[in-house]
Structures are given as structure tokens and as C-alpha cells.
Amino acid sequence: APPRQSWMERLRAGLRKTGGSIAGVFSGTKIDDQLYEELEEALLLADTGVKATQFLLDDLKRRVKEARATDPQAVRALLVDALAQLLAPLEKGLEVGRFSPTVMMVVGVNGAGKTTSIGKLTRHLAEADQRVLLAAADTFRAAAREQLGVWADRAQVDIISQEGGDPAAVSFDAVNAGRARKADVVIADTAGRLPTQLHLMEELKKIKRVIGKAQADAPHEVLLVVDGNTGQNALNQVKAFDEALGLTGLIVTKLDGTAKGGVLAAIARERPVPVYFVGVGEKLEDLETFSAREFARALLE
Numbered sequence: 001a002p003p004r005q006s007w008m009e010r011l012r013a014g015l016r017k018t019g020g021s022i023a024g025v026f027s028g029t030k031i032d033d034q035l036y037e038e039l040e041e042a043l044l045l046a047d048t049g050v051k052a053t054q055f056l057l058d059d060l061k062r063r064v065k066e067a068r069a070t071d072p073q074a075v076r077a078l079l080v081d082a083l084a085q086l087l088a089p090l091e092k093g094l095e096v097g098r099f100s101p102t103v104m105m106v107v108g109v110n111g112a113g114k115t116t117s118i119g120k121l122t123r124h125l126a127e128a129d130q131r132v133l134l135a136a137a138d139t140f141r142a143a144a145r146e147q148l149g150v151w152a153d154r155a156q157v158d159i160i161s162q163e164g165g166d167p168a169a170v171s172f173d174a175v176n177a178g179r180a181r182k183a184d185v186v187i188a189d190t191a192g193r194l195p196t197q198l199h200l201m202e203e204l205k206k207i208k209r210v211i212g213k214a215q216a217d218a219p220h221e222v223l224l225v226v227d228g229n230t231g232q233n234a235l236n237q238v239k240a241f242d243e244a245l246g247l248t249g250l251i252v253t254k255l256d257g258t259a260k261g262g263v264l265a266a267i268a269r270e271r272p273v274p275v276y277f278v279g280v281g282e283k284l285e286d287l288e289t290f291s292a293r294e295f296a297r298a299l300l301e
């Protein structure tokens, strides 16, 4: 088998596919208005958003002046610094072990990669010798329950599931079962869309409330899974879920393939919720921890 590509390589390959190459802007010999204009355009095309793009350009110009850079390649290196600094607040690992169990509620719209990410996260935790219990609190979609069951089997972890049950009740049971079975981590998968007129956020708030009744300090983590390909939409989802539920972390998926990646800068500028993991493929091992500098380099080199 060919050696597995690093996620930087996959991200780069994705960027090349979408033509969102920012590095190309620095191929000339002069630092002039045209370079900055092309850079602005490339950053916007990479989903960086107006606010973060403006912030980065201002910061970059200041750095260029300070460093008295004269060569576009030096400007590119300074942009790596600027972006890495902007992204740094997102760089925070998921911590488990402080609570028994640590209770996580995972939210996100359908199709974002929520079920897959829970499978990856379960595998990641199981490899770190954590006892995981899954709760299938998306009781509306049979397919979601089944898929979660497949991941549970593969990772050899228990799952609490109840066809057509009340999502909050399933979560409540799972937290109690987690304590009884001495699980280290309980992960509740939630619905990304409801079949009725019921408001999704209200349903999720209820789950969160009821989890708190099963264990006073829980949930300890409210994780949003967001599709890295959806640009400003991803930022809007981060804002909406954060306002309703108070997010503690993000899993940003699909940063392989066609992702543009700049959306992380937009998130860092406008709603800096930590990125615990990034998804870089469909397989269970395709989950990586986020590094601000590595990411900045992948985007810009």
C-alpha cells in the first residue's frame, strides 16, 4: 500500500483541486498593491471571509513594514506567522479524565459528518484506553442509529439505543449507565434535523438540561461537528449552536478533498471555539488534532 498522506498533504491536494492556491500570489518579484489585491482575492476564495481577510491583510502589512521585507517569499513567511497567530486560540486539545464519566454531547446538522466523527472519536479514545459508552440520541433517524451501532461494534464499545424513544430520555439513561458501568466517557449523538416542526435547538437544549439532571456537572463537552467545505455557512452554524448551547469544541470535517480551509480563520476571528479535531477522510483513522502553525503552512506553502 502507498504510504498514508499526512493531513497537510491532503489539505494541500484539496486546495490545489479547488484552485484556491494562496501560495501562487507570492511567485512574483515585487511587493506592491497588486500583490496585496491578489492576496485579498485568494484569501476570500479560500473562504477566509471579509473580516478575517481584512484583519490578516492589516496585520501582514504591519509585519512587512516592521521586518522591512523586500521579497514576496518573505511576505509569504510573514503571512504564515500572522495566520498561525490568528489561529492559535483554536489550538486546544480535548481533555478527558477529570470527570467520571466525562459526558460529551455531539451536535451538528445532518451531513456534516457527525456520526462518522463520533466513530473516529470513539476509536481515538479507545486507543487511549478510555472506556467509552455511546448514546444514540438521534432517535429520529434509523440510519443514524444503525451507523452508530456499526462504529460501536468496530471499536468494541457499548451503545445505548432505543428505537423512536425520547432523545433526552436516552441521553439520561446513557449517563446513568455510564456511571454504573464505570465508563470514562459517554458520547451522545444527537439529531441534526427533526421530522416534525419541533425546533432543533429547543430539542438540543432539552437534551443538555436532562443530561445535567443525570449528572450535575454534565455535559462537560458540547461539540459541534461542522463541514469545513461550507464556508460562511460553517461560521454561521458555529455562532448559532454556540449561542443556543454554549459550545466547548469543534470537529471540522472534510478538510481533505475540496476544502478551502480559510473558514478556520473566519472562525478564529469571529467565534473562536477550540478546534479539538479535524476530519481528513472517511476512514476511522482520518482524525487529526489541530495545529495552528501546521495548518497555516498547509494553506500557504
Ligand code: GDP
Pocket (backbone or CB within 6 Å): 108, 109, 110, 111, 112, 113, 114, 115, 116, 117, 144, 192, 253, 254, 255, 256, 257, 278, 279, 280, 281, 282, 286
Ligand atoms: P451526519 O449526517 O452528520 O451524521 O454525517 P455522516 O457521518 O453520515 O457523514 C456524511 C458523509 O460525509 C459520509 O459520506 C461520510 O463518509 C463523509 N465524511 C465524514 N467526515 C468526512 C471527512 O473528514 N472527510 C471526507 N472526505 N468525508 C467525510
